Every structure is written in structure tokens, then in C-alpha cells.
Amino acid sequence: MTDALKLLFIRHAQSTGNLERRMQGHGDYPLTNRGRSQTRQLAERLRTENCVPTAIYTSPLKRTVQTAEILCNAFASERLVEFSVHYVPELAEFQNGVFQGLTWDEAKAQYPDLCHQLETHHDWIAIPEAETLQDARDRAQTILNHILTNYQNGDCVWLVSHSWIMQHLISELLGSPRSWRLRVQNTAIFEFWIDQSRWHRSDINQLNTDLWQIVRFNDVSHLDCD
Known part of the structure; x- marks a missing residue:
């Protein structure tokens, strides 16, 4: 199904908060040197695969913005493609209140x-x-409804985000009433191919696995074994 709407969920690279084992929440922690290296490895992989984005959606927090910028530059530096970049609060990490930064x-x-x-x-x-768990699931539903309404088969949309909200995004996309714990690694890729033209139908094609494909799941094979 090469003409599908392709969705790539990408977790940000290692941040200083990750390194210090902090509960980052909405705190603005930059990438570490290792994180920048991880992102360059991911960018090279996506370029090699010619995984060209139609649009990139990213959390507005520094660690995701820096990840998205490095990925963008890998394509834009050689004018390989033009695409739009959107900074959306729905993709931000868990707003963890009094625990932020601790x-x-x-x-x-x-x-x-x-x-x-x-x-x-x-x-x-x-x-x-x-915020509450329902807040997170509502955010996931809002951003996915936007993507599935505004992009068509043949488009490729990247969502650069955070591990906690990605769990809710993936559960919402898969239609699960439960959100599932996933150990999402830095720069991990989750890739889904969707027949957008049939997405809103409620007939037997909901069960047709030719139309809904999980291509990659928590894939970090681009990273060095360090």
C-alpha cells in the first residue's frame, strides 16, 4: 500500500533531563551531545530511505524542537524537499505539576x-x-483528528513528540479504549500506513489489514550500540 497516508511518530533524542533522570514535564531541557548524534543518525536513515515528509508536527518544547530542526536540516540543507513545520501544544509531554524538573x-x-x-x-x-489522563487522551484525539482530516493518501506526516503522550497517541490511533505502557526509546520510530480514504467508514473494511499497517514499532536500529 505505497499510496497510503504515512504517519511517523518520533520520540525526541536524549535531553539533559533524560541524562539527569528528571521528570521533565513541560520543562525546557536541550539535547545532549549524544542526543544530537542520535538525531543525526536518524536523519541519515530517513534520508537513505527517502522518507520525505509532507509536513512535520512537533511539540514546542526545546528537546523536540531541536530534534525536529536537525531532521529538517538533513533534507532542507540540500534543498531536497520543501515542507511545513507546525509547533503544536497537543504534542507536548505530560504537564506533571509539582514534580516538574525533579x-x-x-x-x-x-x-x-x-x-x-x-x-x-x-x-x-x-x-x-x-493534567489528568483524560486531558492527555483528549490531546491525542485532537491532533490525530487534525492529521486525518487535513492529509490524504500519498502524504507523509512526522510527529516529533515525547514518550508519555506518544503512548496515548498510539492507543488512540489503534482504537484502543485503554492507553498502554510503552518503553519508548530516544529517537524511536513508530510508522503507520493508513488508507485515509476509508478511515471514517464503519463497514467490514475496518477489519481489512491491507488498509491499516504497522510498519515499524519502537524502532531504533539506526542508533550505534553505545
């Missing part, structure tokens, strides 16, 4: 009772000043 040890020191509850209970516990 390591888990720092959080336990500042909020011992809350952290004890989170460590000992599996039901959802609200974090003060943070």
Missing part, C-alpha cells in the same frame, strides 16, 4: 506522602497542578 529522590524528599502513595497504589493518583 528527580524521583528529590520528589520523595519534598512530597514523601504523595510519593509513598504513588509507589504503593496502582490506581491513578492525581499530582497537584498536573
